[in-house]
Amino acid sequence: ARTQVAIVGAGPAGLTLGHLLHLQGIDSIIVERSSRDHVEKRLRAGIIEQPGVDLLVAAGLGDRLLREGMVHGGFYLRYDNTTHYLDFHPYTGQHATVYGQHELVKDLIAARIDTGRPLVFEAEVTDISPTGPAAGVRYRTATGEDTIEADFVVGADGFHGAGRAAIPASVRNELIREYPVSWLGILAESTPAAPEGMYCPHPDGLSVHSMRGPRLSRQYLQVPAGTELAEWSDDRIWAELSRRCAASDAAPLETGPIIERSLAPLRSYVAGTMQYERLFLAGDSAHIVPPTGAKGLNLALSDVCVLSHALGAAVNHANTDHLAGYTATALPRVMAAQRFSALLTTTLHALPGDGFTEALRRATLDRWVGSPAAQHELGEVYLGLPFPTAP
Numbered sequence: 001a002r003t004q005v006a007i008v009g010a011g012p013a014g015l016t017l018g019h020l021l022h023l024q025g026i027d028s029i030i031v032e033r034s035s036r037d038h039v040e041k042r043l044r045a046g047i048i049e050q051p052g053v054d055l056l057v058a059a060g061l062g063d064r065l066l067r068e069g070m071v072h073g074g075f076y077l078r079y080d081n082t083t084h085y086l087d088f089h090p091y092t093g094q095h096a097t098v099y100g101q102h103e104l105v106k107d108l109i110a111a112r113i114d115t116g117r118p119l120v121f122e123a124e125v126t127d128i129s130p131t132g133p134a135a136g137v138r139y140r141t142a143t144g145e146d147t148i149e150a151d152f153v154v155g156a157d158g159f160h161g162a163g164r165a166a167i168p169a170s171v172r173n174e175l176i177r178e179y180p181v182s183w184l185g186i187l188a189e190s191t192p193a194a195p196e197g198m199y200c201p202h203p204d205g206l207s208v209h210s211m212r213g214p215r216l217s218r219q220y221l222q223v224p225a226g227t228e229l230a231e232w233s234d235d236r237i238w239a240e241l242s243r244r245c246a247a248s249d250a251a252p253l254e255t256g257p258i259i260e261r262s263l264a265p266l267r268s269y270v271a272g273t274m275q276y277e278r279l280f281l282a283g284d285s286a287h288i289v290p291p292t293g294a295k296g297l298n299l300a301l302s303d304v305c306v307l308s309h310a311l312g313a314a315v316n317h318a319n320t321d322h323l324a325g326y327t328a329t330a331l332p333r334v335m336a337a338q339r340f341s342a343l344l345t346t347t348l349h350a351l352p353g354d355g356f357t358e359a360l361r362r363a364t365l366d367r368w369v370g371s372p373a374a375q376h377e378l379g380e381v382y383l384g385l386p387f388p389t390a391p
């Protein structure tokens with residue numbers, strides 16, 4: 001087949017990009033390794049910043065999100081037996097919206113199908129050629145192999161995809177930091193611990209208490225890297241969550257049936273080059289943030305906002321300047337989110353360190369709670385820095 005933009009991956013990045021291109025009259029083919037059912041059920045992030053919501057709404061993708069999403073203005077912080085609410089909304093006038101990533105993916109797939117443009121499931125991209133007059137991808141399905149020839153290829157295929165691998169390691173310019181911890185995440189039929197998200201730093205490790213509905217809690221436990229789900233019975237998970245979030249100013253944590261569980265390692269990764277020849281990376285294929293601060297999905301949206309404009313200028317106006325400047329335009333916002341995610345990660349988790357490290361962590365928490373200036377600073381990033389605009 002032949003198209004203007006071949007998009008690898010039907011996650012939030014690939015599907016949103018496909019729609020933003022469609023709105024500019026640009027053809028694309030989206031190729032996804034997994035089945036539709038699998039990607040629609042894959043439970044992941046759930047906090048969408050204001051600029052992300054604004055983008056989705058402006059693109060006509062936000063109807064259900066506006067109806068069903070829960071609007072938050074900040075988060076709770078509980079430590080030393082005391083609960084604090086950090087209300088960021090007054091500083092920026094913005095909100096974050098809680099809406100499960102898989103719900104968003106369902107909406108995006110439905111919108112794609114409505115456009116009549118191709119979206120191929122159960123098709124694994126095995127090879128990308130970023131160079132030459134036409135770029136291309138080769139993919140494999142249950143019935144055989146096929147190829148797509150395209151003016152541009154976008155790797156929106158996540159951290160383990162083919163996109164990044166097609167950029168020579170020598171020009172990728174990578175930075176990486178691994179943390180010696182993972183998050184054990186659960187979805188449970190229980191009332192959320194607090195009205196908005198809550199972080200509970202504890203000497204034995206962080207617990208995070210979020211939600212997907214009034215009677216649906218999403219919670220995370222800091223666990224050692226390399227731990228196995230089999231080591232964590234329901235009782236052990238609840239005991240640990242309850243212990244870490246206990247405070248004399250709060251009711252004990254409500255427990256309930258656990259519907260879903262997963263483990264995710266914590267790492268920071270950034271490719272300093274998001275482009276190679278006719279190949280462009282967006283979302284997790286270009287960068288990973290540790291989940292603390294909930295920035296992963298939001299970065300995928302800001303990347304494709306920038307990239308869709310640049311591709312529009314190239315395809316519709318023969319102006320490739322914005323494409324050439326893609327990395328330079330997108331990367332500073334990625335780094336701002338990297339900094340925020342790393343700061344929250346190192347401040348909120350119990351990590352190896354000496355007594356001085358520990359005391360600094362504590363001083364940072366006290367500063368967040370005690371200083372309006374610190375809250376303004378945190379809130380700007382938590383609720384969403386503006387999406388980049390090309391110079």
Ligand code: FAD
Nearest residue numbers: 009011012013033044045125157158161283284294296297
């Ligand atoms: P993805 O959503 O990963 O989409 C990439 C798509 O490409 C996938 O559908 C994949 O199947 C497909 N693909 C991969 N390789 C190929 C190939 N060769 N050919 C064709 N298709 C391919 N963020 C938070 O803020 N909070 C969380 O709680 C949270 N939990 C997470 C849990 C897990 C297990 C993971 C992996 C991520 C989590 N994240 C979380 C991060 C957030 O979900 C991601 O940042 C977000 O999904 C990025 O979107 P994306 O479209 O770039 O990538």
Ligand code: DHB
Nearest residue numbers: 045046210291292293294
């Ligand atoms: C959620 C995810 C996060 O990474 C976080 O820091 C807070 C909440 C969530 O999935 O709701």
